[in-house]
Amino acid sequence: PASCPRSEELFARARKVMPGGNTRTTVFIDPFPIYAERGEGCRMWDVDGNVYYDCINNFTAMIHGYAQPEAVAAVQGQLPLGTAFGAPTQSEIDLAELLVARLPSVEQIRFANSGTEAVMMAIKAARAFTDRPKIVKIEGAYHGSYDFAEVSLDSSPQNWGDMPASTAYAKGTPQGVLSDVIVVPFNDIEALKAVFHVHGWEIAGVLIDPMPNRAGLIPARRDYLEALVETAHAAGALVIFDEVISFRLGYAGAQGLWNIAPDLTALGKIIGGGFPVGAVAGRAEIMAVFDPTRGKPALPHGGTFTANPVTMRAGLAAMGALTSKAFAHLDYLGAFLRDGTNAAFERHGLSGRCVGLGSLFRIHFTGNDIVDYRSVYPSATERRKLNLLHRGLLDRGVLSASYGLFALSTPMTDAEPSSQPSMTR
Ligand code: PMP
Numbered sequence: 001p002a003s004c005p006r007s008e009e010l011f012a013r014a015r016k017v018m019p020g021g022n023t024r025t026t027v028f029i030d031p032f033p034i035y036a037e038r039g040e041g042c043r044m045w046d047v048d049g050n051v052y053y054d055c056i057n058n059f060t061a062m063i064h065g066y067a068q069p070e071a072v073a074a075v076q077g078q079l080p081l082g083t084a085f086g087a088p089t090q091s092e093i094d095l096a097e098l099l100v101a102r103l104p105s106v107e108q109i110r111f112a113n114s115g116t117e118a119v120m121m122a123i124k125a126a127r128a129f130t131d132r133p134k135i136v137k138i139e140g141a142y143h144g145s146y147d148f149a150e151v152s153l154d155s156s157p158q159n160w161g162d163m164p165a166s167t168a169y170a171k172g173t174p175q176g177v178l179s180d181v182i183v184v185p186f187n188d189i190e191a192l193k194a195v196f197h198v199h200g201w202e203i204a205g206v207l208i209d210p211m212p213n214r215a216g217l218i219p220a221r222r223d224y225l226e227a228l229v230e231t232a233h234a235a236g237a238l239v240i241f242d243e244v245i246s247f248r249l250g251y252a253g254a255q256g257l258w259n260i261a262p263d264l265t266a267l268g269k270i271i272g273g274g275f276p277v278g279a280v281a282g283r284a285e286i287m288a289v290f291d292p293t294r295g296k297p298a299l300p301h302g303g304t305f306t307a308n309p310v311t312m313r314a315g316l317a318a319m320g321a322l323t324s325k326a327f328a329h330l331d332y333l334g335a336f337l338r339d340g341t342n343a344a345f346e347r348h349g350l351s352g353r354c355v356g357l358g359s360l361f362r363i364h365f366t367g368n369d370i371v372d373y374r375s376v377y378p379s380a381t382e383r384r385k386l387n388l389l390h391r392g393l394l395d396r397g398v399l400s401a402s403y404g405l406f407a408l409s410t411p412m413t414d415a416e417p418s419s420q421p422s423m424t425r
Pocket residue numbers: 059113114115116117119142143144145209213242243244245268269277
């Protein structure tokens with residue numbers, strides 16, 4: 001953006017006390033990130049007074065934008081009463097009841113503090129329930145930073161064989177982790193069946209995000225998900241949906257849109273109303289691995305700040321405001337932007353496409369058919385275009401993710417951002 005001297009100054013301070021000045025890899029922008037000062041509705045102001053139309057919404061979590069009045073009131077009510085106790089509170093039951101009522105596949109739920117932890121607990125629950133070691137995941141799909149969930153996250157063309165390899169994401173990942181994760185290509189029924197044919201007996205579960213963002217933000221085919229559930233169940237393995245992001249696709253999440261019932265679901269982001277959160281949810285028979293009422297559970301799980309009443313009350317307020325009408329509004333805006341962007345690509349004869357569903361979309365500068373992680377893996381030129389798009393939007397006061405992801409919020413309307421206030425206050 002035009003002018004960011006305060007952000008640059010803050011980054012210089014941050015560099016001394018944080019590695020690379022950074023405490024969250026995803027928010028780094030070269031040469032320095034823009035520091036946020038405040039947000040309201042669908043806008044964010046930086047420390048230099050520039051205002052942005054926020055199309056990333058804290059990487060999809062802030063579905064109502066900033067300072068949603070209901071969430072603010074709920075949190076203000078809780079703060080003077082104490083923020084976290086060594087005891088449960090009613091607030092966790094209130095939010096659990098709302099989520100159980102919305103998700104037909106879910107009978108019971110257990111809270112956590114992040115999506116990473118939710119996915120980790122879901123994988124551990126599948127292992128504990130089946131007493132098997134391996135999980136299957138989709139090539140290039142992001143599920144947070146549990147070692148097992150990270151496998152294959154950034155596999156690159158040099159290790160693309162016929163079948164995806166179990167590649168490490170972080171340096172130092174133990175070989176044992178890699179050998180307990182089987183990676184499959186997205187939307188490929190035959191490949192999945194072949195894996196189960198050989199390894200079915202040792203697979204605890206299949207982890208899948210029905211619309212994996214980093215693998216391209218292309219929806220799973222319905223017949224693929226049906227075959228996946230059937231294949232996994234035939235082998236005695238569980239199906240885990242990662243709906244940390246995709247829960248924002250509809251009133252009953254992605255599983256509601258596809259009408260498919262996973263055994264376990266990992267949740268996060270929007271269910272915390274802007275506060276740190278995660279949850280693992282599913283059928284009572286499986287969730288029983290966490291039950292401490294008959295002695296040590298099969299899978300013990302704690303967490304000092306788990307289900308703290310600030311998060312729970314903010315989450316209840318945010319989820320309560322996510323009515324069917326709110327989703328219809330988000331769907332309308334998403335389609336409006338995807339159609340408009342695709343029409344612009346066409347009109348200007350550019351190779352590229354806008355994909356996604358509901359309130360989420362991604363721009364890919366590829367002429368390929370967009371089918372999976374490999375088909376959207378950007379060439380050096382495409383990377384440069386994504387970078388230029390990101391910068392160009394920032395200069396025009398629009399926030400997005402550097403890799404081309406956009407997430408809308410309920411306060412947005414189809415009149416914006418042409419009604420955008422000026423760049424500086
Ligand atoms: N799963 C998915 C699909 C995600 O997108 C993310 C985070 N972006 C996570 C899990 C991890 O969530 P968190 O950042 O809250 O740990």
